[in-house]
Amino acid sequence: MPAPLTGPAFGSYRTDEVAWLLTDLSAVDLEADAASREAAIQAGRAHYAESLPVEYQPDPAYQALYDTILAGSAARLAEAVGAVTELVLAERGPEVVLASLARAGTPIGILMRRWARRFHDRDLPHYAVSIVRARGIDEVALRWLAAHHDPAGVVFVDGWTGKGAIAKELTAALDGVRAAGGPAFSDDLAVLADPGHCVRTFGTRDDFLIASACLNSTVSGLVSRTVLNRELIGPGDFHGAKFYAEFADRDVSRGFLDAVSARFDDVVDRVRAQAPALAASDRAVTFAGWAAVEEIRVRYGIDSVNFVKPGVGEATRVLLRRVPWKILVREPDHPDHEHLRLLAADRGVPVEVVPDLAYSCVGLVRRVGAETGEG
Numbered sequence: 030m031p032a033p034l035t036g037p038a039f040g041s042y043r044t045d046e047v048a049w050l051l052t053d054l055s056a057v058d059l060e061a062d063a064a065s066r067e068a069a070i071q072a073g074r075a076h077y078a079e080s081l082p083v084e085y086q087p088d089p090a091y092q093a094l095y096d097t098i099l100a101g102s103a104a105r106l107a108e109a110v111g112a113v114t115e116l117v118l119a120e121r122g123p124e125v126v127l128a129s130l131a132r133a134g135t136p137i138g139i140l141m142r143r144w145a146r147r148f149h150d151r152d153l154p155h156y157a158v159s160i161v162r163a164r165g166i167d168e169v170a171l172r173w174l175a176a177h178h179d180p181a182g183v184v185f186v187d188g189w190t191g192k193g194a195i196a197k198e199l200t201a202a203l204d205g206v207r208a209a210g211g212p213a214f215s216d217d218l219a220v221l222a223d224p225g226h227c228v229r230t231f232g233t234r235d236d237f238l239i240a241s242a243c244l245n246s247t248v249s250g251l252v253s254r255t256v257l258n259r260e261l262i263g264p265g266d267f268h269g270a271k272f273y274a275e276f277a278d279r280d281v282s283r284g285f286l287d288a289v290s291a292r293f294d295d296v297v298d299r300v301r302a303q304a305p306a307l308a309a310s311d312r313a314v315t316f317a318g319w320a321a322v323e324e325i326r327v328r329y330g331i332d333s334v335n336f337v338k339p340g341v342g343e344a345t346r347v348l349l350r351r352v353p354w355k356i357l358v359r360e361p362d363h364p365d366h367e368h369l370r371l372l373a374a375d376r377g378v379p380v381e382v383v384p385d386l387a388y389s390c391v392g393l394v395r396r397v398g399a400e401t402g403e404g
Contacts, residue, residue, distance in 0.1 A: 036250070078161040132250075185217075238365035347392030
């Protein structure tokens with residue numbers, strides 16, 4: 030099997046903080062502008078994971094806003110990291126192996142690893158693996174994990190849930206691997222925020238802004254989103270990704286980690302005091318967010334739920350990577366949405382206030398070629 034990739038040869042994270050179970054595609058030209066890429070995907074000529082969007086590079090005003098957001102939210106992030114890590118260690122034992130879903134899950138996995146080391150003296154192995162909607166999880170990476178660790182101890186990690194598409198994808202993929210006689214992994218996905226009620230292991234179910242959602246590779250170890258292109262990835266290869274070493278002067282990946290972990294000591298007492306209540310709370314998986322998304326789809330005449338991206342993290346991705354139609358917000362001036370308002374204004378995207386919205390905000394992707402709604 031292929032060997033994992035580590036920094037500094039691949040990615041800007043420290044070698045000990047994550048090993049990427051990915052194929053290095055840094056030398057391959059995979060980027061396309063948002064409009065042409067979106068048109069190909071919506072027409073069925075391409076899958077979103079076969080190429081990459083051009084990496085959005087923030088202007089000084091947006092970068093300064095990110096810095097302000099991180100400073101103001103670091104303690105809240107630290108508390109959510111502590112809550113989910115304590116829950117994982119209590120329920121899965123001290124010998125867990127973290128497998129973050131690249132790339133949004135990777136900084137979260139590193140923070141969970143730092144929490145476990147700081148307060149439990151545990152050096153948890155941490156890997157980043159690829160999962161692709163409608164294509165499943167990287168089965169070569171699963172075989173690698175099973176060859177080096179007990180599958181029962183592997184905990185998959187992501188940043189947040191939206192409507193639950195990735196949680197469902199993970200369950201279906203792992204069930205398929207098990208049914209085919211492969212290793213048995215748990216689909217109990219651990220996330221910082223679960224506003225869609227899609228998982229049972231979370232730090233909070235509040236739809237709050239996780240600062241790393243505001244940027245792309247420059248807050249994710251300079252690594253692209255993952256790629257599954259059969260012209261480049263063979264049956265024995267990990268899924269691929271690019272290392273954008275050329276963006277090193279803009280990289281804030283370690284700064285994000287350090288800002289959040291610097292607040293661990295401030296929140297640890299509160300996390301420990303609240304841990305029993307979180308563990309005993311109603312953590313049922315209802316996918317309530319999916320029903321809310323379906324209602325929005327019908328209300329706005331949208332063809333597919335894939336064009337409805339709920340939650341602040343997903344709405345941010347719509348503005349950074351896709352062709353946005355509009356942004357729906359529950360409150361006109363919510364502080365977690367300042368970056369959305371800035372991005373929307375910059376791209377000429379309308380922001381509509383919907384007081385009965387189930388999430389704090391929702392991003393709608395434009396049907397390419399449509400003058401108004403998605404239908």
